[in-house]
Amino acid sequence: MERLIESALIYGSMVQIDQPHLVERYNQALNAFGLASTKRNAFSVDAMGFSPEIAQDLKNDQYLDPLGINRRFIIVSPDQADMPVVNISFSSTPDLMRAFYVENSEAIRNLTLKDVVYGEIEDASYRVDHLDDVLSIKRVKFKLHTHNGLMEKSKRLTGLIETFEANGDAWQDDELLGEIVDLARACGDIRFNQIAPQHTQFDARSFWTMHFNGIYVFHDDDDKVMVICDPKQLQANEARRPQDRFIAMTDHEAVLDYLVETGRVExxxxxxxxxxxxxxxxxxxxxxxxxxxxxxxxxxxxxxxxxxxxxxxxxxxxxxxxxxxxxxxxxxxxxxxxxxxxxxxxxxxxxxxxxxxxxxxxxxxxxxxxxxxxxxxxxxxxxxxxxxxxxxxxxxxxxxxxxxxxxxxxxxxxxxxxxxxxxxxxxxxxxxx
Incomplete structure (x- = not known):
């Protein structure tokens, strides 16, 4: 592992977190996840906030992925958007995270000026006990939080502004106007500066997952699922899920036929x-x-x-x-x-x-x-x-x-x-x- 690290074959492209206020915000997110604060003054993070140094201190490489599903993330800098994602349990995770950054770049930039964004990529399952828990994943939602409530305040402010604009007599409501002013001091003018991420749901179609000794899940146009897995998993699950299709990884003829018939290979x-x-x-x-x-x-x-x-x-x-x-x-x-x-x-x-x-x-x-x-x-x-x-x-x-x-x-x-x-x-x- 040391040779890989020294040669940048692992943990090679990461953002350095070495400013006190960013370290403090990272700790706030760690604490929200029930994890201990770091005593480090500097460490590196990937696109999802995973840090090899923090993992070493916690003696837990999976501290942001404790159950191998519903991956957690910590965003303290918009620069994380250009970083890779390491230690994945699903091949779709980096693509989902990249899509989240692209669709919400302005909001993330504005939020991280004053706060830390953290949360998890939530899907239909909370843990993986059976293959059904994996195959039920078709759409995910980014469940978001901010330590100082900046995002939550911006959502509240948006609602109040909509109420003010819809009610012709709202200008006489001193309590409403006072709350709008107070929230605007914290959030700025949200009419011109996007604060709350607007795109938080994404499709999760075909993917690989490390679960069940590593399986590949392909979604086809007929809404059927093809699962390519080791023979033991096929025998254990094929009868339980007659609505889906299964191929053993060792059945090379069937694997090739499927890839050719679905136009997935040249x-x-x-x-x-x-x-x-x-x-x-x-x-x-x-x-x-x-x-x-x-x-x-x-x-x-x-x-x-x-x-x-x-x-x-x-x-x-x-x-x-x-x-x-x-x-x-x-x-x-x-x-x-x-x-x-x-x-x-x-x-x-x-x-x-x-x-x-x-x-x-x-x-x-x-x-x-x-x-x-x-x-x-x-x-x-x-x-x-x-x-x-x-x-x-x-x-x-x-x-x-x-x-x-x-x-x-x-x-x-x-x-x-x-x-x-x-x-x-x-x-x-x-x-x-």
């Missing part, structure tokens, strides 16, 4: 596979990891491309027994020759390792995350779109593999994140051909 796109660099990335990672497994003294981060080629030639017979290698070799040959590969020779698992999400489908971000589940050796792509899987895998790596992963990610991804993101997931669309 057909095999050789232009993308060749020009994006994904083929070279995967081939390099796969071979270097195999080389270091064969010889523990090898450091994969310093193995050159020439050494990789020499090793492949010497070990070709053994490598051809690997599905992953055969797939990469076939795709590489097809890209070089400009020919469509014989996908009939690919089983469903291999095809899932060869495609990407349809960039025009609304679930494309989640689908790209999902597809990395079938390419376990590609830690770079998993880091970019499926960090929970990357961190889980990282714990199983040897020290040399950890160092290799950190060096490759910082060298390939960090120099221009947007450029690599576009190359891997957005450019070279089939529709542009």
């Amino acid at each position: 057909p095999l796109n050789l232009e993308w596979f060749g020009k994006s660099g994904i083929m070279d990335i995967r081939f390099g990672i796969f071979c270097r990891m195999q080389m270091s497994l064969q010889n523990a003294k090898l450091d994969p981060s310093v193995i050159t491309d020439v050494e990789v080629d020499n090793w492949v030639h010497k070990n070709l017979s053994r490598l051809k027994r690997s599905k992953s290698f055969r797939q990469l070799q076939e795709l590489h040959r097809s890209v070089l020759n400009g020919n469509q590969p014989d996908t009939e020779s690919f089983d469903a698992e291999m095809r899932l390792m060869s495609v990407r999400a349809n960039p025009d489908h609304e679930d494309w971000l989640l689908v790209n995350r999902f597809l990395t589940e079938f390419v376990p050796y590609d830690f770079l792509t998993r880091f970019i779109v499926n960090k929970q899987a990357f961190y889980r895998d990282y714990e199983t790596f040897s020290d040399t593999h950890r160092e290799y992963a950190v060096r490759l990610i910082t060298a390939v991804y960090f120099p221009d994140k947007q450029e690599l993101w576009s190359a891997l997931f957005e450019e070279w669309r089939l529709s542009d051909a």
Whole structure:
């Protein structure tokens, strides 16, 4: 973990909270959640107010997500809007938080000038005991509070102004006018400065959740739900929820058919596979990891491309027994020759390792995350779109593999994140051909 922190592969982009009044406001929110105040004078927070330093002090990484549902948040600065969200239980949480910031940017900016905004993303469930608790989530509401009541006062002021404007004799009501003046002193002129967030409800459609050993929930146009999960979860829940559809994560044929039939993945796109660099990335990672497994003294981060080629030639017979290698070799040959590969020779698992999400489908971000589940050796792509899987895998790596992963990610991804993101997931669309 220390290597990840030092290399900014975790907790890398955060807002520094080091002004006394902001620390005080953060403590006010902590206390409202029943948590102890921090004695720190400075700490960092993500978009939802999670702080690794505070988590360390509380000895609780889930202090803002105690039950893994209805995620809590603390906003002390509008700068948090540009930060990532870490330690998620649902893949939809960062998108919901981002949407909340976008839709209420003016109100958040005005509120955080004088107060702290805190609360939770509330849905239909209070805890997760059964799959029903997850599948019932279709819409969420941001339940908001402010310590000094600034937001609540602005709502009260809005109501009083509406009463004043609707009642022609209201100007004679000294009590009403007095309360309006008092509230205006605290809130300012709310006719021109938005204080209370207006957009607090958002749809929560397709998502991944860590619950039940990690499941993917896809909502389709026919209002039916597809749950892709491990076989044990399928057996436990399929009979209980006949209204929904289930596929075992290990049933690669059914998984692929579903993604293709619903238009969530592109057909095999050789232009993308060749020009994006994904083929070279995967081939390099796969071979270097195999080389270091064969010889523990090898450091994969310093193995050159020439050494990789020499090793492949010497070990070709053994490598051809690997599905992953055969797939990469076939795709590489097809890209070089400009020919469509014989996908009939690919089983469903291999095809899932060869495609990407349809960039025009609304679930494309989640689908790209999902597809990395079938390419376990590609830690770079998993880091970019499926960090929970990357961190889980990282714990199983040897020290040399950890160092290799950190060096490759910082060298390939960090120099221009947007450029690599576009190359891997957005450019070279089939529709542009």
